[in-house]
Amino acid sequence: MEKLGLNELRRMFQEFYEGKDHYARKSFSLIPEKDKSLLLINSGMAPLKPYFAGLETPPSKRMTTCQKCIRTGDIENVGYTARHATFFEMLGSFSFGDYFKVESITWGWEFITEVLDMPVDRLWASVYEEDHEAVEIWKNIIGLPEERIVPLGKDDNFWEIGTGPCGPCSEIYFDRGEKYGCGKPDCKPGCECDRYVEFWNHVFTQFNRDDAGNYTPLAHPNIDTGMGLERLACIMQEVDSIFNVDTIQYILKSVVELSGVEYKDGTANTDISIRIITDHIRSVTFMIADGILPSNEGRGYVLRRLLRRAARHGKLLGIQGSFLADLSKKVIEVSGSAYPELEERRDYIHKILTVEEDKFSTTIDQGTAIIHDYMKELNAASQTILSGEKVFKLYDTYGFPLELTQEILEENSCTADVEGFNEHMLHQKEQARSARKSDEDEGWSDDATMFAGLEDTTFIGYDTLSGQVSIKGLFLDKQPVASLSEGDSAILVLDKTPFYAESGGQASDTGILKGDHFELEVLSVSKSKGIYAHKVKVVTGTVKIGDIISAQVSIERxxxxxxxxxxxxxxxxxxxxxxxxxxxxxxxxxxxxxxxxxxxxxxxxxxxxxxxxxxxxxxxxxxxxxxxxxxxxxxxxxxxxxxxxxxxxxxxxxxxxxxxxxxxxxxxxxxxxxxxxxxxxxxxxxxxxxxxxxxxxxxxxxxxxxxLKTEEELVHSAADALKTNVSGLLNRITILNDELKASKKELEDLKRQAMSSGLDALIAEAKLVNGVRLITKAFKDYDINDLRTLSDEIKAENKGIIIVFATETNGKVTFMVSVSDDLLEKGYHAGNMIKQIAAAAGGGGGGKADMAQAGAKDPSKINDALNLAETLLQQY
The missing domain is CATH 3.30.980.10 (Threonyl-trna Synthetase; Chain A, domain 2)
Structure with a gap:
């Protein structure tokens, strides 16, 4: 058995099935096109469901693909085991009502034994215990010994998801040898040990299951086979782990080289981190190439979660600075020939990874330190569960995905209050929804059921902006009606239309519909599948279904x-x-x-x-x-x-x-x-x-x-206001600006003089509190820097003094606390005082022991805050 590379195996599989008249389609995007039930494509057949369900016509009755897939259900196991991965490739062969079991099994056997040259004596098959037809094919057509055909129950060898198309399946196994077995005499496929590896599943979709649990044979049964490319490569290359497959090993070695940490292919923490980075960089590179961007929701959240998990494990390995963008180049090197989008978007992938990793690196150290502080608090209280409020704060403030917080906690024998986290998340979303104001006109939203029975509208608007058309449907308040009267606002459907419907980011046309005795204004046009829904207002007359009318699109619009x-x-x-x-x-x-x-x-x-x-x-x-x-x-x-x-x-x-x-x-x-x-x-x-x-x-x-007209009018108005002409406007503005600067400087000088002249009065008004002189003063429209200078002047000539100033400017408040040097050694601390003083006016802040400042929101509380300073001094 030749040790074939992963890229070669992919090519050989697709060429084999092309030789069997299969249409080889390139991989679908990881973003599901019409399947809202999936966040990301997670299997080879997932993008083909419309073909299996009969909703769309496939490009060929025979198809083959190598589909890129993402699964994150077992992400916690990735890196900890040899077989779990978030990204994988699935080889598949499919028949949509064409060939069935004989061809599927026969061609599968031909590929693995004649093309790949797998040893026949190490191959086994499992079948559904009631699928006697499959047993006969394996025994009489393939010639597999009966003892190597293993019947299994419905849980193992029958494929169904709820109601709809379903059927038995037959899986092909590879015997890795006795050293991987459990030693039991009846060890065979279906055993829990690692000896027999299932690598190719052939699903025979031959029934339709109804709500009552009845199975009705399909008139045109289908074939859906799936074989994990990485798992096949493990068998062909005779390695125990997907991380030892040639292409993945190439990426893993790059991680080792970056980190300088030896990889022992074991369970050491460093080995786990190396495998996590290796797997995740494959996933994020492919996801970004398909247009997925990091975000806090949906598939963008999956991307961000994987990216940040990899970045954190890079830090655990001691990798300095950002590294994921450079590592993505290794993924592109080994996979770019099979997936050209990787090469085409190389710069794009590199840029996204660089920006996102740099953004995360600015918060990961701070967030990790906060988690460790939380865990110290838990340990001190003999607790192990971090509250949902704190978990949510890490997510909302520091950008830590819930799963990353859970992972760090679990590494330290703690857990997260996920239920509490979800409650905080739900509360935030409800607040966002209530704050959001929608401009959409719900009364005119698409409703396909409303147009049931109507034929698709023919669009003629590429070639003409007018034409004679016929009314096929009228809907008032979403209910079908026979006619409309003057003043009605409704939806109208035509047999054909020159009006472009809003689509692809382009606004719809507007215009006029006219008959002999009526006129309608077309306000907007939307499209529901093939139906063009014209939102209209009846200007004059009465219009009814069947009327032939003249349509005219607004040419200027x-x-x-x-x-x-x-x-x-x-x-x-x-x-x-x-x-x-x-x-x-x-x-x-x-x-x-x-x-x-x-x-x-x-x-x-x-x-x-x-x-x-x-x-x-x-x-x-x-x-x-x-x-x-x-x-x-x-x-x-x-x-x-x-x-x-x-x-x-x-x-x-x-x-x-x-x-x-x-x-x-x-x-x-x-x-x-x-x-x-x-x-x-x-x-x-x-x-x-x-x-x-x-x-x-x-x-x-x-x-x-x-x-330009608006700006010209604005310029003329400005010139008139400044008593000059347009050509002299710039010079006039320059003169006024210089005069304003001079006036502001003069005003600031006067303020400083007033403050200096009032210096003695401020000191004289100081209160003696607990042996310390306390000065408190509120100012209006004073710069905090000037107040800081004033406090320095006071402290330069006085000891045993604390100064608390507040200034209000444009409804915002700034507090400042200053402590003379001789009081610092007695334990007085400006930063500690200002936290409580600012809080009294709805603010917060901090600073050093000798000087601190803080902002606040409520000017009406300034006096309360200044009075609090005296209370604080009494507590020393």
């Missing part, structure tokens, strides 16, 4: 929107040119007034780069590029260089929009016919909207004209 949409395509390409190929579209909003473009990037854009981007866009506008739209197959579009969006689901054919030879993207929106029609482009703002996502807002054409 359509043109302005199309102008902005085409500009986003040019902007996207310009961003890649200036910032790098890691830039990907992360969202957009295109209206007639402006455009908003979200994109992946991990730092603010400099002013010079923004100017460069804006200049490039305007340059391409002035080239008067033709904007050409073509309909192509997805494969042809991608191979021609068209840009597709992360996570976007495309049909068999797509619209390809090209702006000259500069930009080519897949896009279903509406566009102008020449880049020159955009007129001009101006960036209004650039800012961050999420971790690793930036946003540019911009205007074009008439939007830019309106902006």
């Amino acid at each position: 359509r043109n302005n929107t199309a102008r902005n949409h085409t500009a986003t395509h040019i902007l996207h390409k310009a961003l890649k040119e200036v910032l790098g190929n890691h830039v990907e579209q992360a969202g957009s909003n295109v209206t007639e007034d402006s455009l908003r473009f979200d994109f992946t990037h991990f730092e603010g854009i400099s002013k010079s780069d923004l100017q460069k981007i804006e200049s490039i866009v305007n340059e391409k506008i002035n080239y008067f590029f033709p904007v050409i739209t073509e309909v192509k197959s997805v494969e042809d579009a991608i191979s021609s260089g068209a840009t597709a969006l992360f996570g976007e689901k495309y049909g068999d054919t797509v619209r390809v929009v090209s702006v000259g030879d500069y930009s080519t993207e897949l896009c279903g929106g509406t566009h102008i016919t020449n880049s020159g029609q955009i007129g001009a482009f101006r960036i209004l703002s650039e800012n961050g909207v999420a971790a690793g996502v930036r946003r540019i807002e911009a205007i074009t054409g008439t939007g830019l004209y309106r902006k």
